[in-house]
Amino acid sequence: MTETQGSTPSRRAVIGWGGAGVALGAVAAGGAVAMTRTGSDLDPVGADAGGAVEFHGAHQAGIATPVQDRLHFAAFDVKTDDRDEFVRMLKDWTAAARRMTAGKEVGEGAYGGLPEAPPDDTGEALGLNPSRLTLTIGFGPSLFDRFGLQDRRPAALVDLPRFPGDNLDRSRTGGDLCVQACADDPQVAVHAIRNLARIGFGKVAVRWSQLGFGKTSSTTPDAHTPRNLFGFKDGTRNIAGTETGRLKKFVWVGDGDGGANDAWMNGGSYLVARRIRMNVETWDRTPLQEQEDIFGRDKGEGAPVGRPKEHDEPFLKAMKPDAHVRLSHPDANNGITILRRGYSFTDGTDGLGRLDAGLFFLAYQRDPRNGFIPLQRKLAAHDALNEYIQHVGSAVFAIPPGVRDAHDWWGRTLLSEEA
Numbered sequence: 001m002t003e004t005q006g007s008t009p010s011r012r013a014v015i016g017w018g019g020a021g022v023a024l025g026a027v028a029a030g031g032a033v034a035m036t037r038t039g040s041d042l043d044p045v046g047a048d049a050g051g052a053v054e055f056h057g058a059h060q061a062g063i064a065t066p067v068q069d070r071l072h073f074a075a076f077d078v079k080t081d082d083r084d085e086f087v088r089m090l091k092d093w094t095a096a097a098r099r100m101t102a103g104k105e106v107g108e109g110a111y112g113g114l115p116e117a118p119p120d121d122t123g124e125a126l127g128l129n130p131s132r133l134t135l136t137i138g139f140g141p142s143l144f145d146r147f148g149l150q151d152r153r154p155a156a157l158v159d160l161p162r163f164p165g166d167n168l169d170r171s172r173t174g175g176d177l178c179v180q181a182c183a184d185d186p187q188v189a190v191h192a193i194r195n196l197a198r199i200g201f202g203k204v205a206v207r208w209s210q211l212g213f214g215k216t217s218s219t220t221p222d223a224h225t226p227r228n229l230f231g232f233k234d235g236t237r238n239i240a241g242t243e244t245g246r247l248k249k250f251v252w253v254g255d256g257d258g259g260a261n262d263a264w265m266n267g268g269s270y271l272v273a274r275r276i277r278m279n280v281e282t283w284d285r286t287p288l289q290e291q292e293d294i295f296g297r298d299k300g301e302g303a304p305v306g307r308p309k310e311h312d313e314p315f316l317k318a319m320k321p322d323a324h325v326r327l328s329h330p331d332a333n334n335g336i337t338i339l340r341r342g343y344s345f346t347d348g349t350d351g352l353g354r355l356d357a358g359l360f361f362l363a364y365q366r367d368p369r370n371g372f373i374p375l376q377r378k379l380a381a382h383d384a385l386n387e388y389i390q391h392v393g394s395a396v397f398a399i400p401p402g403v404r405d406a407h408d409w410w411g412r413t414l415l416s417e418e419a
Contacts, residue, residue, distance in 0.1 A: 212343025
C-alpha cells in the first residue's frame with residue numbers, strides 16, 4: 001500500500017468470490033459497448049457497461065486501462081524445454097485472448113464440435129458480456145534461464161531483495177510467466193485463466209493464483225477513490241490512464257532504457273506483485289485516532305492531516321514521522337511514482353478463526369530498481385502500518401509491449417527469430 005497519485009448487478013457480481021459482497025461497479029445488461037485504445041490513451045466510454053476493451057495496441061491492456069472490479073491472477077511454471085512448442089503455445093494463448101476479450105468463445109466454441117473430442121471452450125462464460133476483460137502477460141526472471149534467453153534478460157528485471165518483515169510463502173512466490181485477468185464479472189476472469197491453463201496443459205502449469213475483488217485504486221480521473229479492507233481510501237494520487245506524460249515518464253519502458261538486448265521491452269513495463277496479509281482483527285480493535293495517525297489521512301473524507309479534502313496537497317510535516325502517506329509520498333522519495341492496480345482478497349480463515357484477508361498489491365513501473373524496491377525498503381523499515389500487515393507472497397515480471405495487430409502475438413519481440 002503506497003501513496004501514489006441504474007444497472008442491475010449479476011448474481012455472480014453479488015455473490016462474488018468467497019462471499020466477498022457486491023462488486024463496486026455492476027455489469028450492465030445488454031450489448032457490448034466498445035472502448036477504444038490508442039497508444040496509452042483509453043476512452044472510458046462504456047467503462048461501466050460491460051463492454052469490450054480493445055486487445056491490440058502499443059501497450060498491453062490491463063495497465064493504464066480503467067480498473068475493473070475483479071481479478072484472477074495466475075503465475076505459471078514452464079514445463080517444456082522445446083522452444084518451438086513454447087512459442088506455439090504463446091501464439092495459441094494470444095489467439096484465445098483476442099477472442100475472449102471480445103466476448104467470443106475460444107476456438108470452435110463450447111459445443112457443436114466432435115462429440116468424441118473435448119470442446120475448445122470450457123463454456124462457463126457463454127451468454128455473458130465481455131465485462132471489460134483484459135488479459136496481460138508477463139515474463140519472470142526464471143524464464144530467462146530457458147530457451148537460450150540468458151542474454152535477453154532485461155537489466156531492470158532484477159530479483160527482488162528480501163525486505164525486513166517479509167514472511168514469504170514459497171508456494172505463492174515467483175513464476176516463469178504470469179497472466180493478469182481483470183473483468184467486471186468474476187466468472188469472465190476465471191474463465192479466461194482456466195482456458196489459458198487448459199491450452200497450456202503439458203507446456204505450463206499453474207504455480208499459484210489469486211482471486212481479487214474490490215479494486216483498491218483507480219486509473220480513471222475524477223473517479224471515486226476505492227477503500228481497502230482497513231476502511232481507508234487508497235491510491236488517491238495514482239497515475240491516471242489519460243496522463244500520457246506521467247505514463248511515459250514512470251510506467252512505459254523507453255528506447256533508451258537498458259542495453260541493446262533490452263530493446264524488445266520498448267513499450268512494455270515491469271510488474272511487482274505482492275500478497276499482503278492484513279491483520280484485520282487487530283486493526284479492528286485499534287482506536288480511530290491511531291488508525292488515522294498511521295495512515296496520515298482521516299477515515300471519512302480521506303483528506304491528509306490538516307487538510308479538508310481528499311485531493312488537497314498533503315502537508316507531510318504535519319503527519320507523524322512514521323505515517324504511511326508521509327513515508328510513501330513522491331515528495332519524500334525523490335519523486336518515485338508507480339501505477340497501482342491492487343485488489344482486496346479474502347481467502348477464508350487461517351484455522352485459528354482469523355480472516356486470511358488483505359491486499360493483492362500490483363504495481364507497474366518503468367524500472368523496479370528506482371521504483372518499488374527503494375520505496376519498499378523505506379516502508380519496510382519505518383512504516384507504522386507494518387504492525388498490521390505482512391508481505392507473504394511476491395513476484396516480479398517483465399511486461400512486454402502490446403500485441404500490435406491480428407498477426408502479432410504475446411512475446412514476439414522476445415522470442416521471434418527475426419526479432
